[in-house]
Amino acid sequence: MNFSQPGFRTLILLLAIVISYVTFGYFNFYRDPLSIFFSEEHGFDRFYSATRQAEADAFLDLLEANPDAVRSRLAKAGPTPEICAVFLTIGREMEGRQYVETAVGSFLANMSRAEREAIHLKLFFADVPTPETQHKSYARLATADIADEIVTYRGSLPDSDQEKQMALLQSWFKDRHHKSMIERKTLYDYAYSLRRCIQTTEAPYIALFEDDILLADGWAAWTLKNLHTLGQMMKDPRRHDPTPGRVEPGGPNSWLYLRMFNQERSSGWGGGYGFRSNNAHIISLAVSIPLLGIILFARRFLLPRYLVRHIDGWVILITCGVAVPLFVWLFFASGKASLVPSPPGVYEEWFGCCSQALVFNRRYAQELSDFFMAATTKPGRAGRGDMLPKDFAWEHGLARVSAYPMLAQHLGRISATGTTSVEANRIWSMAFENLKAHKLASDHIRHVEELFGEEAVREMIRHSQPGLVYE
Known part of the structure; x- marks a missing residue:
């Protein structure tokens, strides 16, 4: 596979996105105890x-x-x-x-x-x-x-x-x-x-x-x-x-x-960091299968020929088989408090510590x-x-x-x-x-x-x- 092939370019793009996200998470999510980026050394640093x-x-x-x-x-x-x-x-x-x-x-x-x-x-x-x-x-x-x-x-x-x-x-x-x-x-x-x-x-x-x-x-x-x-x-x-x-x-x-x-720790996702935690594997399938259908339908009936040649089998495989599961897992592994913090207000909540x-x-x-x-x-x-x-x-x-x-x-x-x-x-x-x-x-x-x-x-x-x- 050389750089001119669509699949290789897609893989490079995916790696660039993941590296950028991991770098961002390392510097911004290190205080979330339910995040893979949590730092024992600086997670409890005092600010306010x-x-x-x-x-x-x-x-x-x-x-x-x-x-x-x-x-x-x-x-x-x-x-x-x-x-x-x-x-x-x-x-x-x-x-x-x-x-x-x-x-x-x-x-x-x-x-x-x-x-x-x-x-x-x-x-x-x-x-x-x-x-x-x-x-x-x-x-x-x-x-x-x-x-x-x-x-x-x-x-x-x-x-x-x-x-x-x-x-x-x-x-x-x-x-x-x-x-x-x-x-x-x-x-x-x-x-x-x-x-x-x-x-x-x-x-x-x-x-x-x-x-x-x-x-x-x-x-x-x-x-x-x-x-x-x-x-x-x-x-x-x-x-x-x-x-x-x-x-x-x-x-x-x-x-x-x-x-x-x-x-x-008491208000995050349940299940830990594993790929099967939070049903990430089921969610990945639920996203990948419809996405695969949309891509195939678009290639056949909607997209012009010059775009279709850039969406070959490797692109589809990397997108639906690698990128989607990886992004779903990263979403949960990054920590709820980091990605979806509670907005100001008063809410009924059954959890809490x-x-x-x-x-x-x-x-x-x-x-x-x-x-x-x-x-x-x-x-x-x-x-x-x-x-x-x-x-x-x-x-x-x-x-x-x-x-x-x-x-x-x-x-x-x-x-x-x-x-x-x-x-x-x-x-x-x-x-x-x-x-x-x-x-x-x-x-x-x-x-x-x-x-x-x-x-x-x-x-x-x-x-x-x-x-x-x-x-």
Whole structure:
């Protein structure tokens, strides 16, 4: 076969396209964990999270230097908050600021007073028996007085049941090297957080945040808008009554949680990289056979003779037998997050990972809390805190909803529950790192104005955090 032959030229063209695509993928898809181009070395490089952590640290530095000024600017939750937000935290063996301090800093950094009034903040120190001495951040955060409530088991369990529950919690806490004990204690913490919000606030939404996260600039206003959007989605007259065991929810208010964090590993194509994964072989046949028919028909009846001589058997074989299967496989192997990222918006999604940042519907919070509590007494494994809400939603016919862009990132590398540092490192949102600080700041202003009015924006800009410029 020489260069003048159509088949050889087609093969050269195919190789050029593949080489160009692979080069592009190498430089652009290396952060997608489900891509063949994923890089272990650079896949977890920090971009926006580094900027946001700097903002959180700047807020914490200002809080330490002038706590009265910060408290005066932000104040605390109003009498009718929309969200009861709880940070669940356990002390970790790490130097410097604990994760929870950075997380709370990102929660409050650049927040407007109007947003703060709409959100009741609880810091739940779940160490037992004495978080005051077990958790390095307890004294600093309690003294800072920026939360609406500091929660501990010793300080909030009913006196009549306190000793019994504390003994049980301590037994689980001391035996954390057993997976089942970790799960029981974690589920109890989640259940107790939901109950505490129900008992002390009337907020229609309850957000549970793990302590090793970062929240993006403007997360509060954006989440409130997403929740309002979700409420309208549930009122769609085309929805039907919920049925247990069905993904489709129905009727007003029939959702369980809104997801603020997800990892791309849990939202990609299924099946891995093999050619038969994602039915690539079937899709290839489904594309190649009709394409072959079209080409043969065009050669015989439509194309002029001078073009037909350039479409010989080799061209057809390379196009339908090599190029199509190769492109189909490359499509899936490149990764869903790289090729088909989720557009901004609120969507029902049955998939998703992790419990780093979930906002629950208060209507079902008590039932979910009871569901968690019941799981803590089961023999064997109690179940994971991110999987049991999915089971509950499935059994009750409730929607599981995700909001994009993802507004939370997981930073934890030092686990409080026995997760290896390698696995903890992989709980990561590539999409969060793609966020742009200037765009978030602009969106933040717009969302605050839409939710609270122009005066809230003027107050927000007047008292903006030093070093931050709103456009």
